[in-house]
Amino acid sequence: MINWSLVVEMLPAFFSGLQMTLVLLVTSALAGLVLAVPLAVARSAHSRLARWPVFGFTYVIRGTPLLVQLFIIYYGLPQFGLIRNSTLWPLLRDPWFCAWLAFTLNTTAYTTEIFAGAIRTTPSGEIEAARAMGLSRAQVFRDVFWPGAWRRALPQYGNEVVQLMHATALASTVTIVEILRVGRDVYTNYLVLPESFGMAAVFYLALTVTITLIFRALERHFLRHLDPRSSATTVAAQQTGIQNVRA
């Protein structure tokens, strides 16, 4: 029933689609990670002036569909002559850059909330003890506060990366040829399902499994001080992680 010669023929196209998906995923995930750390600190600060703008950003991003955000950036921004005449125009007319920008803003918002949640659950005694030991503020942040928050956030952050990988499929709507676009092209040309969307599903499934395994290894590395039998905390964190998903 499956046309294997077509599968083999289309394999190179799927692999170049995979490459595009991976490049989008890795670049936006890394940029989001770098941006989310200071934003999460601001989001959980005492000062309202620091907290509210970040909350406004994450609320707007998390409250609107990614597809609409992508369309606002790619189709919407060129409406303004100011942007078409600006030095940023060569970037903003490039679909790849627009998709990357939308995914980065998106993952930054979700990751900020995950990290902010982890920061809020830092036991105050840990910080007080570190200060009492004579550690400077910078040392406390780097050696006590951040490693703890990172460990608590890790399971949820793994979920977020899987969600972001799924979200890169939307890049196909702005002419980028990633895995889903290859699948749609094969479907349009041959009108066959397993060899088009079925193949795309196999690729996404493999990516999901890979990312999950990577994060499981990271969790084993960062959470190895925990007794494996008391892994109830990890399970609890994963369950709350479901609450922070995007469409």
Added chain:
Amino acid sequence: MFQGYLPMILDGLRVTLSIAFVSLCIATVFGMLGASAKLSSSPVLRHTAGAYTTVIRALPDLLLMLIVFYGGQILLNRFTQAQGLGYIDIDAFAAGTVTLGFVFGAYLTETFRGAMLAIPRGQMEAGHAMGLSRLQVMRDIVIPQMVRHAIPGFTNNWLVLLKATALISIIGLDDMVHRASLASAATREPFTFYALIGLIYLAVTTVSIVTLGALNRRMSRGIRAEAAR
């Protein structure tokens, strides 16, 4: 400001909301079935439900929509051909809502499963011991109590589902996003219209959070604050 396109966009909101509501109802049915199957004593049911939630959550929503939409059409064509009937076009609304319902049913399965597990086993055993049927235990003991535990997860799934309806414009449904793209093309003001629908989504999200938050507080009254979370 919107050059007379505002009524058309707002009518699109009606379409978007009806898709979201109908999908949510279908997802709730799939979610209840999935959760019951996951907690059942039959290994076949457990593994089927396990495969359902694992595969659905491992794939992008958009891909699943395309598979159900085109795959469903192909299956329907084969069926009508075998029966000697003519070509039937799948209604985009039906295809879209069934797909979204099927996809989000997998997420709700996990929410409902967690909520069911939060109810002490002894209560169900007591119900059975009192001579209640399985259905009665479910209807009178389990469901009334699991609602409270399910609301936070249910709220999140509703918000994600609401945003996922935007993808449905890609398989040709005339929702708010599709209306915005029509208005953008006609007026050459894409930013105006995409930003407008972005604000509308944000407003619906806000209303949902406030309403379901109030519902959560109402259902959790009589329960101590730390236990209610």
